[in-house]
Amino acid sequence: MNRNEILSSLKTNPEVSALIVGAGINGIGTYRDLTLNGVDTLLIDRADFCSGASAASSHMAHGGIRYLENGEFRLVREAVLERNRMIQNAPHIVSPLPTTIPMFKYFSGLFNAPLKFLGMLTKPSERGAVIIKLGLIMYDAYTGKTRTVPRHQFMFRNESLRRWPKLNPNIATTAVYYDGLISNPERLALEIALDAEAESPNARMLNYFNLAGAEKDSVILKDELTGESYTVRPKLLINATGPWIDVANRKMGISSRYIAGTKGSHVVVDHPELRAATGSNEFFFENKDGRIMWICPLYDRVLIGTSDIKIEDPDEIHCTDEEVEYFLELVTQVFPSIKVTKEHIIFHFTGVRPLGSSGAARTTGQYSRDHHIEELSGEQTKLSFPVYSLVGGKWTSYRAFSEQVTDKVLAFLGKSRQKDTTNLPIGGGRGYSTDANEQKRQIDGFAAWTGLDKERLQVLYSRYGTRAEAVATFINRSADEPLKFLPDFTRREIIFLVQHEKVMRLDDLLLRRTMLAMLGRLSKEIVQELADVLGDCMGWDAKRKNAEVLYTFDLLSDRHGVRL
Numbered sequence: 001m002n003r004n005e006i007l008s009s010l011k012t013n014p015e016v017s018a019l020i021v022g023a024g025i026n027g028i029g030t031y032r033d034l035t036l037n038g039v040d041t042l043l044i045d046r047a048d049f050c051s052g053a054s055a056a057s058s059h060m061a062h063g064g065i066r067y068l069e070n071g072e073f074r075l076v077r078e079a080v081l082e083r084n085r086m087i088q089n090a091p092h093i094v095s096p097l098p099t100t101i102p103m104f105k106y107f108s109g110l111f112n113a114p115l116k117f118l119g120m121l122t123k124p125s126e127r128g129a130v131i132i133k134l135g136l137i138m139y140d141a142y143t144g145k146t147r148t149v150p151r152h153q154f155m156f157r158n159e160s161l162r163r164w165p166k167l168n169p170n171i172a173t174t175a176v177y178y179d180g181l182i183s184n185p186e187r188l189a190l191e192i193a194l195d196a197e198a199e200s201p202n203a204r205m206l207n208y209f210n211l212a213g214a215e216k217d218s219v220i221l222k223d224e225l226t227g228e229s230y231t232v233r234p235k236l237l238i239n240a241t242g243p244w245i246d247v248a249n250r251k252m253g254i255s256s257r258y259i260a261g262t263k264g265s266h267v268v269v270d271h272p273e274l275r276a277a278t279g280s281n282e283f284f285f286e287n288k289d290g291r292i293m294w295i296c297p298l299y300d301r302v303l304i305g306t307s308d309i310k311i312e313d314p315d316e317i318h319c320t321d322e323e324v325e326y327f328l329e330l331v332t333q334v335f336p337s338i339k340v341t342k343e344h345i346i347f348h349f350t351g352v353r354p355l356g357s358s359g360a361a362r363t364t365g366q367y368s369r370d371h372h373i374e375e376l377s378g379e380q381t382k383l384s385f386p387v388y389s390l391v392g393g394k395w396t397s398y399r400a401f402s403e404q405v406t407d408k409v410l411a412f413l414g415k416s417r418q419k420d421t422t423n424l425p426i427g428g429g430r431g432y433s434t435d436a437n438e439q440k441r442q443i444d445g446f447a448a449w450t451g452l453d454k455e456r457l458q459v460l461y462s463r464y465g466t467r468a469e470a471v472a473t474f475i476n477r478s479a480d481e482p483l484k485f486l487p488d489f490t491r492r493e494i495i496f497l498v499q500h501e502k503v504m505r506l507d508d509l510l511l512r513r514t515m516l517a518m519l520g521r522l523s524k525e526i527v528q529e530l531a532d533v534l535g536d537c538m539g540w541d542a543k544r545k546n547a548e549v550l551y552t553f554d555l556l557s558d559r560h561g562v563r564l
């Protein structure tokens with residue numbers, strides 16, 4: 001169903017079994033699992049899909065090695081297994097990421113972990129090689145026999161410096177272990193949602209659709225694009241609004257304090273020397289005060305983050321000058337001879353981790369990343385349906401969390417599970433091969449039956465995985481031409497995204513359906529040209545197009561430091 005069809009279906013029949021409010025990765029994961037299991041589900045987001053915390057992550061599918069010292073063994077084990085599944089189910093977007101830890105001491109931190117575990121140490125501190133070795137042994141053990149990624153290795157100083165000549169010569173040793181890189185989280189989340197829609201007639205999803213209020217058996221929703229209000233009557237409501245869970249509950253007359261969010265920022269730099277110095281490795285580095293940061297290769301750019309700062313209002317967040325200075329200063333501790341300045345920054349982003357508010361007084365880095373469901377029955381609220389709030393979690397463990405929620409919903413609805421998502425391929429990861437020969441064979445095949453040339457198909461394959469076939473088929477159905485200011489994209493490729501991937505606003509296209517903004521590829525002309533293509537698809541007049549362009553310029557400048 002397209003947007004208009006969904007809207008008219010809501011008008012004729014407002015009953016829905018499950019209403020999921022919030023289309024971040026947890027809402028989307030739950031949507032897929034529920035609809036696969038035959039539950040008619042409506043998923044809504046007040047903004048675009050995957051535009052909240054899920055668009056602000058460090059791009060890592062990881063177990064979270066440092067959570068071991070907080071005693072979070074269950075979480076780490078689950079996340080390591082889920083990391084492996086992401087690499088297996090979405091290999092076009094998630095790939096093994098060698099991660100290097102430079103260490104300056106051997107023994108530091110040896111007594112910290114037990115003290116932290118016993119709640120006797122609240123300040124983070126530097127960890128030495130021995131404690132990191134113990135953590136990595138456990139981490140490898142959790143990977144089990146699957147061996148989706150190789151085991152960790154330690155390297156002495158000289159060998160490390162031979163491999164990374166720009167690394168700080170004061171290091172004592174380095175360790176290399178493996179996690180996963182989610183190169184494009186926004187696309188991965190969208191593809192999960194599109195899979196649900198393609199698989200199931202019970203699946204309906206709407207972006208720019210806001211939870212406005214609730215009363216007795218009804219929930220009031222507002223179309224943010226037209227201002228029109230709708231009423232739906234769910235059997236149960238899943239509050240998956242991440243950092244906004246308590247705000248969304250308040251809109252329904254429910255008072256809750258489930259979330260204690262912490263803000264995290266990242267910068268993306270265009271710095272060929274730093275990019276070359278990292279090679280294919282991420283550098284996972286600890287400051288002397290125990291704070292963590294990452295320097296991570298992302299295509300031909302470098303992603304640097306992140307901060308962890310307690311905040312009250314998830315709508316009032318910005319990447320501050322202090323955060324930027326902190327990041328740039330820490331890069332010099334890892335690669336002292338490489339000068340990175342503010343001028344190298346091409347994009348920045350900030351988000352709020354929707355962490356649970358429970359737990360003893362701790363530093364922000366020690367807040368639990370685990371997930372749980374807070375359930376309020378109809379008797380506890382003035383509503384006639386239960387509300388499940390999805391608190392906490394990590395991108396990496398979204399599938400396991402969604403499964404937990406789905407099992408609970410199925411039990412409530414008196415249904416049993418028919419399908420599970422453990423080994424379910426995602427979007428363009430279906431049939432995708434990481435083997436170069438097999439990729440070539442697939443691309444040759446797609447070229448033969450879609451008629452598009454192989455070079456172009458190679459580009460589409462790297463962007464969309466095996467979904468490239470559908471994109472190419474669509475492209476070749478009509479005359480096409482490269483965009484004037486962005487010639488590696490064509491007009492019909494953009495039209496495909498608009499028509500098949502629920503693009504409603506210009507920034508959906510620039511920030512989430514493509515990585516143009518994050519990789520610093522935008523210019524005034526490109527934004528204007530894409531607005532023209534989008535506007536033609538949407539039937540916008542010149543005034544509407546212009547308003548969209550101005551809004552996008554403001555958004556890019558205000559939220560991402562991109563001034564065109």
Ligand SMILES: Cc1cc2nc3c(=O)[nH]c(=O)nc-3n(C[C@H](O)[C@H](O)[C@H](O)COP(=O)(O)OP(=O)(O)OC[C@H]3O[C@@H](n4cnc5c(N)ncnc54)[C@H](O)[C@@H]3O)c2cc1C
Nearest residue numbers: 022024025026046052053054058060211241242264395396
């Ligand atoms: C800085 C940072 C770095 C991180 N790094 C990693 C990492 O490397 N690896 C990892 O595994 N995890 C990481 N995480 C954690 C992970 O990103 C989050 O736990 C996860 O994305 C939370 O997803 P969510 O669906 O619960 O929330 P969100 O993605 O925030 O989704 C909530 C959605 O609800 C919508 N919404 C809000 N109010 C309403 C309303 N009234 N009506 C309708 N919709 C509404 C919002 O628009 C939003 O899209 C990181 C998080 C941050 C912030």
